[in-house]
Amino acid sequence: MLKITMKNTALMLLAGTVLALPLLSSSVSAQNDPIASRKAVMKSVGGAMRDPGQMMRGQAPFDLAKVKASLETFVEASGKMSALYPKGSETGGETTASPKIWEAKADFDARLVKFGADAKEALGSITDEASFKANFPKVGQNCGSCHETYRIEKK
Numbered sequence: 001m002l003k004i005t006m007k008n009t010a011l012m013l014l015a016g017t018v019l020a021l022p023l024l025s026s027s028v029s030a031q032n033d034p035i036a037s038r039k040a041v042m043k044s045v046g047g048a049m050r051d052p053g054q055m056m057r058g059q060a061p062f063d064l065a066k067v068k069a070s071l072e073t074f075v076e077a078s079g080k081m082s083a084l085y086p087k088g089s090e091t092g093g094e095t096t097a098s099p100k101i102w103e104a105k106a107d108f109d110a111r112l113v114k115f116g117a118d119a120k121e122a123l124g125s126i127t128d129e130a131s132f133k134a135n136f137p138k139v140g141q142n143c144g145s146c147h148e149t150y151r152i153e154k155k
Contacts, residue, residue, distance in 0.1 A: 035093030038084035048073035062129040071123040078116025082109045096152045115142040
């Protein structure tokens, strides 16, 4: 039987810390890397757009819970995005962010605010399939128009 001593406890804590370092360093590097962070946020937005997009096209049945979850993702992402485009992050990391973002940062930020506000409004307005079809396209159009203006298409 293992006798628990201060020395054993210290060794277990040290071993746990050593094992956790790779996880901690990857989390810290993502926080310190705005390109990786914004890619992660954009990926979550793209994923959240999938289900409502399929519902709009009639490829999936209407599901209010999925729509609400997607809209909450959009609201949350819109509040984070502006800070993920600081000066100095225009290049690198295989970014598809257009230099236009930094040339017209006020417009870019205003679009993010509008995207979030429209998503929040839709969150309160969508209660059934009819209100979904009436309100969701505005949110999708905001998302798409920003991409048209501020994203470089990969070739």
